[in-house]
Amino acid sequence: MSFFESLRDKAVTTISLLIERKDSDGVSPDELFCRQHRLPLGEKVLNQSAVEVGYLADSTKAAYRTNSYPQGKVYLTPHFLVFQDIYDGRSCLFVLHLSAIKKVERLPASSYGFALGIHTHSHINVKLYLVGLRSESELFSSQLMGALQSNKPQAKNMAFFVQTCYSEYLLAKNHVPSAETVNQVPASGLGLTFGYPGNLRELRDRSKMKLWFDLFRADGRNLSLIKTPTFAKLVRVGLPNRLRGEIWELNCGSMYMRIDHKDEYEKLLTDNENKHSIAVEEISKDLYRSLPEYAAYQDPEGIERLRRVLVAYSWKNPDIGYCQAMNIVTAALLIYMSEEQAFWCLNTLCDRIIPGYYSKTMYGTLLDQRVFESLVEQTMPVLWNHITKHDIQLSVISLPWFLCLYLTSMPLIFAFRILDVFFMEGPTTLFRVALAILKINGEELIKTTDDGTFIQILKKYFTSLDQRSEPSSTNPKNAQRTKFMDLFLVAFREFSVITDEMVEKHRTKHRNTVFGNISQFVKRTELRNLPRIANLSNDDVSSIYDRFYSIVRQQITVSGGSSFMEFELFTIFMSQICDFIDPEPTDDNTFQKQERFLKRLFEHWCSEDSSKLSLKDLVIGLNKLIEPDLLTSISNFFALYCENGKVDREGILTISEDLLFITLPWEMGKLHDALTATAIENAIADKICEQQEAVGVSNQDPIPIPSNIDIDKEKIESMQIERYLSAASTFIQRAFEYAQPHEEDVLISDLPVDHKLSHNAALNPRLPVFLNLPTFRMVILADETYELLFSSTIRGSIHIDTPTDGFDPMRNLRDMFDGLLADGREVAKKVRRRMDSAAHPGQLSSDNSSLKSRKSSKSHIEDDDDRDDDFSAIDIDESEKDFLFAAEVQALADPVSSKTDDSRHLRQFHDIRTDTQHSSKKANDNLIDFD
Amino acid sequence: MSFAPSTTSVKLVLLGEAAVGKSSLVLRFVSNDFQENKEPTIGAAFLTQKCTVGDRTIKYEIWDTAGQERFASLAPMYYRNAQAALVVYDITKPASFIKARHWVKELHEQASKDITIALVGNKYDLVADDNDSDDSLRKVSMEEGKALAEEEGLLFFETSAKSSHNVNEVFVAIGSKIPEAKPVTEELGSRPGNVGRIDLSGPALRSNLSDCAC
Ligand SMILES: Nc1nc2c(ncn2[C@@H]2O[C@H](COP(=O)(O)OP(=O)(O)OP(=O)(O)O)[C@@H](O)[C@H]2O)c(=O)[nH]1
Numbered sequence A: 001m002s003f004f005e006s007l008r009d010k011a012v013t014t015i016s017l018l019i020e021r022k023d024s025d026g027v028s029p030d031e032l033f034c035r036q037h038r039l040p041l042g043e044k045v046l047n048q049s050a051v052e053v054g055y056l057a058d059s060t061k062a063a064y065r066t067n068s069y070p071q072g073k074v075y076l077t078p079h080f081l082v083f084q085d086i087y088d089g090r091s092c093l094f095v096l097h098l099s100a101i102k103k104v105e106r107l108p109a110s111s112y113g114f115a116l117g118i119h120t121h122s123h124i125n126v127k128l129y130l131v132g133l134r135s136e137s138e139l140f141s142s143q144l145m146g147a148l149q150s151n152k153p154q155a156k157n158m159a160f161f162v163q164t165c166y167s168e169y170l171l172a173k174n175h176v177p178s179a180e181t182v183n184q185v186p187a188s189g190l191g192l193t194f195g196y197p198g199n200l201r202e203l204r205d206r207s208k209m210k211l212w213f214d215l216f217r218a219d220g221r222n223l224s225l226i227k228t229p230t231f232a233k234l235v236r237v238g239l240p241n242r243l244r245g246e247i248w249e250l251n252c253g254s255m256y257m258r259i260d261h262k263d264e265y266e267k268l269l270t271d272n273e274n275k276h277s278i279a280v281e282e283i284s285k286d287l288y289r290s291l292p293e294y295a296a297y298q299d300p301e302g303i304e305r306l307r308r309v310l311v312a313y314s315w316k317n318p319d320i321g322y323c324q325a326m327n328i329v330t331a332a333l334l335i336y337m338s339e340e341q342a343f344w345c346l347n348t349l350c351d352r353i354i355p356g357y358y359s360k361t362m363y364g365t366l367l368d369q370r371v372f373e374s375l376v377e378q379t380m381p382v383l384w385n386h387i388t389k390h391d392i393q394l395s396v397i398s399l400p401w402f403l404c405l406y407l408t409s410m411p412l413i414f415a416f417r418i419l420d421v422f423f424m425e426g427p428t429t430l431f432r433v434a435l436a437i438l439k440i441n442g443e444e445l446i447k448t449t450d451d452g453t454f455i456q457i458l459k460k461y462f463t464s465l466d467q468r469s470e471p472s473s474t475n476p477k478n479a480q481r482t483k484f485m486d487l488f489l490v491a492f493r494e495f496s497v498i499t500d501e502m503v504e505k506h507r508t509k510h511r512n513t514v515f516g517n518i519s520q521f522v523k524r525t526e527l528r529n530l531p532r533i534a535n536l537s538n539d540d541v542s543s544i545y546d547r548f549y550s551i552v553r554q555q556i557t558v559s560g561g562s563s564f565m566e567f568e569l570f571t572i573f574m575s576q577i578c579d580f581i582d583p584e585p586t587d588d589n590t591f592q593k594q595e596r597f598l599k600r601l602f603e604h605w606c607s608e609d610s611s612k613l614s615l616k617d618l619v620i621g622l623n624k625l626i627e628p629d630l631l632t633s634i635s636n637f638f639a640l641y642c643e644n645g646k647v648d649r650e651g652i653l654t655i656s657e658d659l660l661f662i663t664l665p666w667e668m669g670k671l672h673d674a675l676t677a678t679a680i681e682n683a684i685a686d687k688i689c690e691q692q693e694a695v696g697v698s699n700q701d702p703i704p705i706p707s708n709i710d711i712d713k714e715k716i717e718s719m720q721i722e723r724y725l726s727a728a729s730t731f732i733q734r735a736f737e738y739a740q741p742h743e744e745d746v747l748i749s750d751l752p753v754d755h756k757l758s759h760n761a762a763l764n765p766r767l768p769v770f771l772n773l774p775t776f777r778m779v780i781l782a783d784e785t786y787e788l789l790f791s792s793t794i795r796g797s798i799h800i801d802t803p804t805d806g807f808d809p810m811r812n813l814r815d816m817f818d819g820l821l822a823d824g825r826e827v828a829k830k831v832r833r834r835m836d837s838a839a840h841p842g843q844l845s846s847d848n849s850s851l852k853s854r855k856s857s858k859s860h861i862e863d864d865d866d867r868d869d870d871f872s873a874i875d876i877d878e879s880e881k882d883f884l885f886a887a888e889v890q891a892l893a894d895p896v897s898s899k900t901d902d903s904r905h906l907r908q909f910h911d912i913r914t915d916t917q918h919s920s921k922k923a924n925d926n927l928i929d930f931d
Numbered sequence B: 001m002s003f004a005p006s007t008t009s010v011k012l013v014l015l016g017e018a019a020v021g022k023s024s025l026v027l028r029f030v031s032n033d034f035q036e037n038k039e040p041t042i043g044a045a046f047l048t049q050k051c052t053v054g055d056r057t058i059k060y061e062i063w064d065t066a067g068q069e070r071f072a073s074l075a076p077m078y079y080r081n082a083q084a085a086l087v088v089y090d091i092t093k094p095a096s097f098i099k100a101r102h103w104v105k106e107l108h109e110q111a112s113k114d115i116t117i118a119l120v121g122n123k124y125d126l127v128a129d130d131n132d133s134d135d136s137l138r139k140v141s142m143e144e145g146k147a148l149a150e151e152e153g154l155l156f157f158e159t160s161a162k163s164s165h166n167v168n169e170v171f172v173a174i175g176s177k178i179p180e181a182k183p184v185t186e187e188l189g190s191r192p193g194n195v196g197r198i199d200l201s202g203p204a205l206r207s208n209l210s211d212c213a214c
């Protein structure tokens, strides 16, 4: 199901985003510089110098335009020369693309000492008077020469690029002497053929055009434009239709992408021609639903342009692909821009200006809605209180404003005016306008108590933007003012206090909450789609999810994202939750055994591809591993080894080795199993009893648990070690004893009573033998320690709820012991029982026998240790009864006390492959007589 | 102090995969109209419609949400405090039914406890004539829908926004399951300018009311 897959991807991207975000908190100065001047990311400041700047256009007869030479700093990057005056660029700023520089010359030394004359393609002569040590100025100048030299190949694009700029065409058409030759109207937006929205006369398009014409001649254009306050003013009064596209791309910086990635757009389209994707499908569904009221979008020409730009972007950035609302934004761009311009502008928009708005989780949208709410709270507290009091969902209402850049909320001509400013000033524009909308309608809004009326008021307001705000005013200027002008004024004057820094600050504040909510949503969705799981609680599955992604994501940053777990990561996962898996085994032998066992689990758990584990696979696998039902647990384990229901000689040896590996922590006494735990409790209880009797406390009093008590732990531990060694040897011995010859289909119940005979036959390496499930079960159940292993020990050693960070898998003995005392209840119970039985000697204490006669092992330390045979609690197959009976008999013969030799044995079993005969012979001595 | 007829405001949210006909159902209910090429919803659309159920009037405040997958993470904003939900699927699109199941679970886990949910299989007109033949356009049987509805305790309808089959019935059925809200007199006085309004309960207030109603 693609939905769930994509949600899984979402989870991964959300998490990786969180990580990336963390890193980006420390944005490098170079990156900040690029963002500030809209340069392509990756530009680095090579050198900088204090300067005074003078400039003169060939076409203007006047002397250098300003008497005062702007002072500031000039920065050199590999592809740009950037000047910013000391007023943060407010009175003079330029970004010269090196490709637009025709000539640089050293000017004759004046009082300034060092000056460079720069001639740009738009025939502007810029003088840079470098201030500073001469040697430094020399260095700057030589680095500039170097950069120009390296940029030469790219500078070749310039001739072609000039032909794509309407500004150049405008000058050429009007016979400006210094203009380039541009004979053809540059590729442009749909407006050229289908008309532009709005009334040209009302928009004063011609006069605006004239102003820009003058500006281009005096201050240059496109890649070598010198921005003065006039530039910003002209943008704010609204761009003329034909220049709108070019100024947009210049202001947002996508123009630099377009010149430096010539042909990439076409190439994306041809490379991916006829290819299908979900995004491509979604795009075609929405083509006729994008600004349908504009004529071009009922025409194949417009529809195809829209399709191509959206499709090209979906291939360029598959992480985003296509999001509804992009169709509307792109449709709007294409009215004023050529396909290639719109494509790069869309790129810049999605990736840099409003990152995350259209991503798979739309985290940017959600985050900015949160930011908007807190800005409302900060700037209009009364309205905000009203909104929260009546639970009006402001962010729901404002979301489409931001997502569609007001294009669907207000008449297009007004939305474009906002876009003019937006491309120049960035996302603060969206906030300023949104705040102004609320402010202007505040008086009415504060009367509403529900979302419906709130929305109604705003809808009405948007449709009335062209109306006069004070038609009856005696002041003719005021009488002319439209509601839109008011909105503009409030937004960019009153709310100019909303700055990039402020927005960024609020984003930082809310980022974690918003990301947290998204992750939770994604997690909920993914967990909900897992199959039903018997042995794992919701919390368990939730922990597995967290751990899965916390481990997988470490890989994402390196290899670019996957929601599957490969074997190495699986090992890490298991080592975090499993007592018997060591994250870094020190000796090779253990390492190999561990790897082999884990590989077996891994391959059995993988459902699709045997090299990758999905979250679902993992959950299903773990569910099996911690199966509480004894018989199911044994058969789950057997299933890991069997083929066609059988395990052959080789398999038997593997099982016994793996069992030895799994039980290593208990074999070495690092962990206690239930039997040992009980023994320790008993020992403590005995000790306390002794002490109590010594002081003569009555058995009615509460039992005080001493904080420290001295028992012979070592003895109990060595008993456990012995038990495990014995279990291992007994296992292999019985496995071969009851393994069946291959050919005969002997029913187990018909096994010859003379097992000495069959046993010997089985041991003959030339005679093929196999173990089936019933036999395997019998062999396991015949040994108390191994039975316990499957009923509780393994399960108890897997800690799914371990916190995801920082975890020590080996809880040492000391902790365990302290834990018992700290809890104390169990010990208290035992002491009470002892004291009771002392008071009533007729009642036999079963404490000692509990070590020997535990049959079913569902029980843990916390269970009553006076247990009966509780076979009834286990669902027993009729046919298994015989074997269980046999096992019971077996269990009654005390395996611990019958043990003779120990550690030597263990070592032998580690090398069991080479020494089967020998060890089995040895174990022979321990055979139990069934008669 | 009973007003006749009383008006109850009900916040209702529509959820379901893209293009199953959520906006079309709303359009049919609100304007008794149908459009062949309906624009996709971006974010959410808000509409209201009154509807008479028995002796009272219900004013539906309808949040029609976007179906495109990536808008799903916005959904919690829309169903917050909703008293009713339509989970819509397209009976000719099995995938949309799977997604409906998902939405039902999401609502049960995350939305208000006493939310009334109707499961709606839309585009009934496409299968109305064929008699369960194998090549029928129908891909989700009525039984499957009913089973899910029973399992999760939902109302269930098969509808057509195009032919208007069962559309009003869904909203009436929801209305009759919504507990009646009592008008609160003190609130009236505390809010000048609100005197003429019948609907005075914001969603937050309403949820309080429904608590004390049961
Ligand atoms: N035959 C038929 N078509 C329908 C019916 N309801 C909706 N449609 C069509 O299905 C398409 C999608 O309808 P919408 O109402 O936009 O679907 P939606 O669920 O709102 O979609 P999103 O807003 O993208 O989530 C439109 O082309 C409708 O004309 C119906 O009952 N019968």
Ligand SMILES: [Mg+2]
Pocket (backbone or CB within 6 Å): B022, B023, B024, B039, B040, B041, B064, B065, B066, B067
């Ligand atoms: Mg819709």
